[in-house]
Amino acid sequence: MKVLVVGGNFAGSTAALEIKRKLGKEVEVTLIDRNPDFIYIPSLIWVPIGRREVDEISIPREKVLARKGVKFVLDTATKVDTETQIVFTEHGQYRYDHLIIATGPKVQMDAVPGLKEHNVYIGTPVGAMKTREKLEEFKENPGPIVIGATQGAGCMGGAYEFLFNLEKWLRDQKIRKKVDLHWITPEPYLGHFGIDGMPLGEAMLKKFMEMFHITYHTSVGVEKVTGEEVFLSDGTVIESRFKMLMPPFTGVDFIKNSPQLHCGDNQFIPTLPSYQHEKLENVWAAGLAVNVAPPFEQGEVPFSVPKTGYPSDVTGKIVAHNIINAIKGIEKREEKAWGKIAGLCVMDAGEKEVIIVSNSLFKPRKFAIMVPNVIFDFFKVFLEKYFLWKLKRGISYLP
């Protein structure tokens, strides 16, 4: 029995390791990823400001996976033929009995005119290092800054984190007084986060904006970005010498090139609550590659839902469990719609943090709480150390 996993960061590695751990020699598990290293993406917000180096939050995949009996292939998957059950890569072909797609996002840098040329993006190691370079240049000639998210974006949390970390960095560099700092977002109110907010979230973020003298603009899209300006959908033009706007995400080209897999424009994978493909019995998706419809009415400026690390890990485990059942001939499937997975996230605010916990990501919720910690970002650092510890040892059964 061959299980093939495409994409092996949060969701894919969890699924691959769990299946191998539970089925041992009964199954051959192969993981294809275009990147040799696991990257702990949540800490990339610290790379531009020099608080982390990329190698401190990367772990080479091959050794960890080999130790656990998972075969690693360093390659880019280009398409799949679901009839013959073959995945094509740039350098080969791989047959599967069950396929797991955990390829994360493609970042739409062309979503807004001028974004590609004038914006930095912190969500990849290369992007984070480029942002560091830009900030070093900026230091010599400071001016206005715009941070935020464009229409269609879903990863607002990472942008909020970068905003507050950057604000602290500006103070540390002793240039804060020379910088007008703006936050722009398609959210109708601060702290909506694509999950219709959390109790006290809006009030807390308003307080932060006031405390740190940040001007904010909600319910706005971006029409155009130039070297010196950001043009908003409400007609406002903000001067800016540096910008980090979170673009929208879609599924990757591997999915786009395999039309039987996806459900239209966004190229994410349509799944049942068991994370089995809606139409293909032996194709599964986990993590950011899963299509999740926003549970709220879209206003004038559309935006999307956050697909964060914890639900990515949970969906990886659900897929593993369900594939194991399928292989063993057990009919029962574990089901948990994305919005019903518990919310567990830490929003870093520059050596401060807000801990976000809820019984389900989307409303209705039985409980939801945001706890600020203004002394130090202890939990964010703890989660990073814990995750890297888990990854280095190839431990997949822990939360």
Ligand SMILES: Cc1cc2nc3c(=O)[nH]c(=O)nc-3n(C[C@H](O)[C@H](O)[C@H](O)COP(=O)(O)OP(=O)(O)OC[C@H]3O[C@@H](n4cnc5c(N)ncnc54)[C@H](O)[C@@H]3O)c2cc1C
């Ligand atoms: C700046 C930023 C900050 C964030 N902060 C947080 C946070 O604080 N907390 C939190 O919970 N979440 C955070 N997130 C979200 C978190 O990073 C994602 O939820 C998580 O990475 C999703 O995991 P995944 O495994 O689904 O996808 P990814 O982590 O994106 O992994 C996808 C993998 O697929 C591989 N791949 C893609 N296409 C191919 C292909 N064709 N062939 C082979 N391999 C391929 C990639 O190389 C990659 O290894 C943040 C995201 C960003 C961008």
